[in-house]
Every structure is written in structure tokens, then in C-alpha cells.
Amino acid sequence: AQRVTQPEKLLSVFKGAPVELKCNYSYSGSPELFWYVQYSRQRLQLLLRHISRESIKGFTADLNKGETSFHLKKPFAQEEDSAMYYCALRKGGTGTASKLTFGTGTRLQVTL
Amino acid sequence: DVKVTQSSRYLVKRTGEKVFLECVQDMDHENMFWYRQDPGLGLRLIYFSYDVKMKEKGDIPEGYSVSREKKERFSLILESASTNQTSMYLCASSLEGGPGEKLFFGSGTQLSVL
Numbered sequence A: 001a002q003r004v005t006q007p008e009k010l011l012s013v014f015k016g017a018p019v020e021l022k023c024n025y026s027y028s029g030s031p032e033l034f035w036y037v038q039y040s041r042q043r044l045q046l047l048l049r050h051i052s053r054e055s056i057k058g059f060t061a062d063l064n065k066g067e068t069s070f071h072l073k074k075p076f077a078q079e080e081d082s083a084m085y086y087c088a089l090r091k092g093g094t095g096t097a098s099k100l101t102f103g104t105g106t107r108l109q110v111t112l
Numbered sequence B: 001d002v003k004v005t006q007s008s009r010y011l012v013k014r015t016g017e018k019v020f021l022e023c024v025q026d027m028d029h030e031n032m033f034w035y036r037q038d039p040g041l042g043l044r045l046i047y048f049s050y051d052v053k054m055k056e057k058g059d060i061p062e063g064y065s066v067s068r069e070k071k072e073r074f075s076l077i078l079e080s081a082s083t084n085q086t087s088m089y090l091c092a093s094s095l096e097g098g099p100g101e102k103l104f105f106g107s108g109t110q111l112s113v114l
Helices: none
Strands: A003-005 A010-014 A019-021 A024-026 A033-038 A045-049 A072-074 A083-091 A099-102 A106-111 B004-006 B010-013 B019-025 B031-038 B042-051 B054-057 B064-070 B073-078 B087-094 B109-113
Touching (some): A003 A083, A083 B042, B010 B019, B019 B109, B031 B064
Parallel strands (some): B010 B109
Antiparallel strands (some): A019 A072, A083 A099, A083 A106, B004 B019, B042 B054, B064 B073
16 A cells, blocks of 8 residues: 655744755555645645656755655745645556545744 | 635534535546545545546545536535544545646635534
8 A cells, every 4th residue: 555654743944944844655656756735824736746857946856766755855944935745646547537645744834 | 727616614514414515626627536634644535536427436435425417516425424524625626647647726625513
């Protein structure tokens, strides 16, 4: 069975400090991973996906198959980064609807 | 921009009531999903639908059913509400399945079962 683990419920960092939100997964197939974010009073939205190899709002995430990890990183935290972050693993082949398995989430708190 | 609309932001129901949660999307998306979001448990998939009248169980379907009579509308039904179904319910939709599939979420319905 697939599983996504986010070991930290809360991560508190100072503004300007580096951020790393941890995500580990277990899955027997070829993994496809995402980070979703929920800002205060906003709906959950996609932040980035490993398949796109993109950087969004200064965040990056690299899929490490050896360590089965997909940690989210940002070199310098900003106040507006404070939010709930969910790591998600997609199960499903081409053309089929995603069955995303989400982690339990990490709340990032950026303080001055 | 894609709009996923959930009909109620807050609902309070009594144990044993039949409850309907409605979700509508306006971008002709093929796939629609119902998740529940609980503190410390993250999001868990209840049901999803990949076409009109088609549905598939997610990870926690017990106590729930769904209906998709039209492409744009996906309803979650609690046949007999129980207190352990008190939760935030999130609806989502996506254009089509496949690598990199992006889900668009509604703003959620906070259901309290008393």
C-alpha cells in the first residue's frame, strides 16, 4: 500500500531562514509526487509537482528515489509562506483519474 | 480560472439524518473527487468519479455514497449521519487523468453532526 509521511506537524522558522518540509513515501510503482498548499482562509491549491521540475514562489522539491523522499525547500522564508503544506502521491496510470494519497500535513510558521 | 463550488460552508445535522453535500465545477472537468480533511490525518479520499454515472471507491467509503448525474455536479451523501463523520469535506475536480494531473479544490464544507 502507498503511504506518505510528513514527520513534522509544525515547523517554525524565522524570516529569511532556509525552509525544508520533509516528505517520505512508500510505493511499489513509479512514484508521482506533488506539494499542495493551503493559505489561511484560502482553498487548497497545487504548489508544484515533481514531473514539471519547476520552482514556484521560490520553492523547489527533488524526487530522491533512493531515499524515497520529496522534501520541499526554499532558501529564504517569507512571512507569506506561512501555510499548511501537504505532500501527495499519485496512484494511477495514464488516462485514469488520480487517486492521490496525502500526508498528514505540516504547518509552516514564519516569524519575524 | 476553474471554479469548484461547494453549496454550503457550514452545516449542522443531527445523528441519523440523511445529508447531501453538493459540488459543482464550471470547467467541463472529467474527474471529480470527495475528500475529508481532519487535523492530524490529512486528506483522505472518500469517492471519486471519472465520468457521468461512473464512480469508484476511495480509501474510506464506508457510510458514504455519491451521485454524478451530470458532468458538472458531484454529490456526496451520508445515508445516516454519525458523529464520527463530523469533518471538513473538500470537493475537487481535474480535467483528465494522467501524469501531472492537477486537482482544483472547493473551499470546503464544515459538517458538524450532533
